[in-house]
Amino acid sequence: MATAQETHKYPGELNDVPGWFWPLDQVLFSWFLERQESLDTRGDLLELGAYLGKSAILLGHRLRAGETLTVCDLFGAEPPDAANRAEAAKSYSSLTRQAFERNYLSFHDTLPTIVQAPSSAIVDEVAPGSCRFVHIDASHLYEHVEGDIGAARDLLGPDGIVVLDDFRSEHTPGVAVAAWEAVLNRGLRPICLSSQKLYGTWGDPEPVQEALMAALRGRDDIAVTVERAAGHRLVRTRAKIKRLSPPPLPVSRYPAPAAEPEARPADPAPVPGQGAQSRTARTPRPPRPRDRTRRLALDLLPPLVTRAVRRYRAARRAGA
Template identity: 40%
Template structure:
């Protein structure tokens, strides 16, 4: 997806309730752009849609009618307690902000019960943002392993987020019990990106170029580095620690977490001030 289209969707969906940060949306657009530039085709699937904030962007990544978007969510419904849940909000979001039409398949159920027929088995992009417990994340990765095609990607939410340790638990258990299914490719913006071992080199070629990452993710982190993680080179979009001895960086990184636009502007002012006083 082109940079301008991603900006437009981020702007339009700003008021939709959800947890999809602008920088993560730009990361999705960058990965989509890479897939399209090398001709990787396939469907898109999301576990955990909530009100549809991330689903709108995923929908815009589709290649017309040739690909479909599947989403799975329990939508907070409970038949035994007669709770209606938030499916109406999701439907409204998709009606107002996307043109998915028949390309959208909504599965209102527990993600652990998804079948390969429902997810399809040739997904190029699979977003896991459902239950954040160790068992749920493990189960969702198993579902993804049956759904993702040979060059596809899995994006795992709240990767290494200390507020959700179950995500790391589920990820490492999966890596331990099912070696060779996926390897890490990139980590950043609260997301972990995985791919098939055979496709790792293909994506790395593009992500090796920090300038390309910077251009695609404008409100991005302050550095991009490559580290060995689970035995493979992994790109890390790195925001410095809050406890950095550099006060300016500490303030910027805290502000960046909550108000990316404001942090950008503040960074420009500080850089300008430094250049004038140097």
């Protein structure tokens, strides 16, 4: 059992885990996986590129009996080429397998199957046609992403879902080229687009598109538009507000303690022999604007006139 001092190292909820897995994609991941469950679509889950485990934790939450989640990442191992080494040094220098495992085990009893190797090794670790959902978020270099997409095509079963991260980010043109090349030349059929991810299939996209649009029409926090390009129907999704209604998320075993209610300041003790109004009597009344104006006028009058006015006011008060 972790001590109170140690629990600060563990995420109290999914969004405490660092990473770029935005709420809109949390909603979409959950919807696709729940739909597969409702249709009794069987198969394993695969993630290429895990960073610190944010999306892997959600994937593990959707596993059913007999299914496996496999995560493939370098986790600090030697990259396969110079370009990949430069990318890892720039973007993932703090990534360690220990940090991933600590985060994952904060939500799950057992670790997924971990392949600590370049993503190209995954075809030797996972059986062809065995997966129902593949998330590609490893390298941003065209050559690697092109190979990861090819691996996903071989590893997915019929109507399986592939998700390509960073397909439109300004700093990842290699992913964009590989993604749209797969759409135009390699049979990948887009289902929907989020701000960062392309969801697609090598099966028929229309049934899942219709079901997705019907589900999202009932939400007021996600906008949906439909466009066509190169013979493909593109369903675009966009978060309307910063805080979307979240899907059911895995629960950490180290939740943050509930915040204590803010204490109300105690009233000052009454002065003996005086009633409740004594507190008011001890509190000076702030001067009203009219009083301040009168004092200012007196200060500006000649001293002789000022003294005469003050004597007149004192005499009236005494007479009263």
